[in-house]
Amino acid sequence: MEALKTPPLTQFESGVAAPRYIPALPSLDLGMLMPPRRASLPFPFNAPGVSYGYFARNAVWTLARVFELFRGEVLVPAYHHGVEVEALIDAGVTPRFYPVGPRMEVDPADVARRIQPKKTRALYLIHFLGFPGPVEAFQKLAEEHGLVLIEDCALALFSRRESQPLGSFGDASVFSLYKTLPLPNGGALVLNEGRPRGLPRLPEPPRLSMLSHLAASYLQGLEFRRGALGRTLRKMARGLSRRAVASTGIERVATGTQHFAREHARLGMSAISRRILAAQDVAGIVERRRRNFFFLQSRLRDLGPSLIPELPAGVCPLFFPLRVEDKTRIQRLLGLRGIETVDFWRYGHPACLPGEFPDVEKLRQSVLEIPIHQDLSPAQMSFVARAIHEVLPR
Ligand SMILES: Cc1ncc(COP(=O)(O)O)c(C=O)c1O
Structure with a gap:
């Protein structure tokens, strides 16, 4: 297993670039654009409805x-x-x-x-x-x-x-x-069963917006896989793309936002997404996510009980939920080590009054999502576990 050393905190805080980049989400590999023949995809992709x-x-x-x-x-x-x-x-x-x-x-x-x-x-x-x-x-x-x-x-x-x-x-x-x-x-x-079938196929999303998301995911992967060289290339490409977006006025349909927009309600999934889907090794993805979740859970056992103590058979976990006292600080410190995390659901919908559900409010204040996705190797998970030990107060 590759040995990864975590330099002490002071080194990160003195502005030295983190030695690794661990993105929160998996990134695009160009090979996925030329998918090999794979067995058909499982549910929900094979569902009649x-x-x-x-x-x-x-x-x-x-x-x-x-x-x-x-x-x-x-x-x-x-x-x-x-x-x-x-x-x-x-x-x-x-x-x-x-x-x-x-x-x-x-x-x-x-x-x-x-x-x-x-x-x-x-x-x-x-x-x-x-x-x-x-x-x-x-x-x-x-x-x-x-x-x-x-x-x-x-x-x-x-x-x-x-x-x-x-x-x-x-x-x-x-x-x-x-x-x-x-x-x-x-x-x-x-x-499911007995429900209306055959909803109309929706139109392709705007091509330039889709290409900009695709490029962002590829560049993220470049930095993740190629280290310092990838980071430099990503930085250069970002500068170029910012100028291109400003000069062409591309309307980017953002994913991951907290708002629903009626004008985007009838946008379809892109043909490129279907192509990348066909390249996915589903069994491998589930297996690697489970392995990384188990790994982190066992490495963090000494920090106290896990929020979710078990990983039942069949579960494909999205993230590892880490409970922390000061989310903003821990997220920043992990970020300085090159580890992207997600501040999970800090705010809900305003129709739900926070005072009515104190347990939920506590979850909103304390859960940080740690990446465990399929791109991450055991060595990278070991780096993540060590970084968490360093930044969490005992
Ligand atoms: C529970 C839940 N439902 C629905 C959505 C909407 O997903 P999408 O971003 O694909 O619209 C989200 C987004 O994070 C979610 O967390």
Whole structure:
């Protein structure tokens, strides 16, 4: 295994560039643009009722219309990203929030008490970070009360509950493809059993915007894979692209934002995303993500109990959730070491009042997402673990 030394903190804080770059998300490799023949992709890609769009938020908006949820209320977890709630509200839905516990757990009995006859139309379940929520209990509730069950798998692509894929339990499910895979854009909507099929294929997104996302992912990969040389090339290319964007006035359809925009609701997934998808080794991705999660979990055991203590069989984790006291500081210190992290869901949708859900508020204040994606080797994970030990107060 490659030995990676972590220089002491003072060296990073004195402005010396970090020796490594560990991006939060996987990056594009040019080989993915010329995909080899692979076995067909698993769920949700092989589902008869799958359709694709630019992002998952569009799928949330579309399904609210397909199921006519604008006539009522939807029970949504108080711990959420915010954009899925915005898409529901834009589609005319009234969200009602249910609690999420300190370990991201959901109590179906509590959710059951919030169901209001004639008002509640649907249950919205988010599989946090790829870990299955209580989907069977929700299925039962939905059946008993005649509700639509929506599974939000934006963070749960390729995850299973035992042998059954997440997203195949409910009436409908949504996936954000570009979070797990290095695609410039892509979301999926699955309408399960007996639901309307054949949603229209949506138009290609603006080409220049798509190319700019593609180039950004490739340059990120260059810095990740080629070290100092890659960093220099990326810096130069960024300067050039900034000037090109300013002079041509490219309208970049940003991914990863917290807002739903109706003018982007009918944008499709690009043909390039489909091509990159076809190049993915799904079994390898799941295996590497699980390996990296396990590795970090065992290396960080001495720091106290993990937020999520187990990695059940079948789960494809998106990130490792690290609980910290001072998120901003820890994120900055890891950043100085070249490690990109994600400040997970610090703010929810304003319709959900923070004072009502203190456990959720605590999660929002304390969870930092550490990368464990498929591009990262055991040596790189070891570097990440050492850096965490250095920056966390004992
Ligand atoms: C739970 C959840 N649902 C939906 C979305 C929307 O995903 P997208 O960015 O693909 O629209 C997100 C985005 O982070 C999310 O976290």
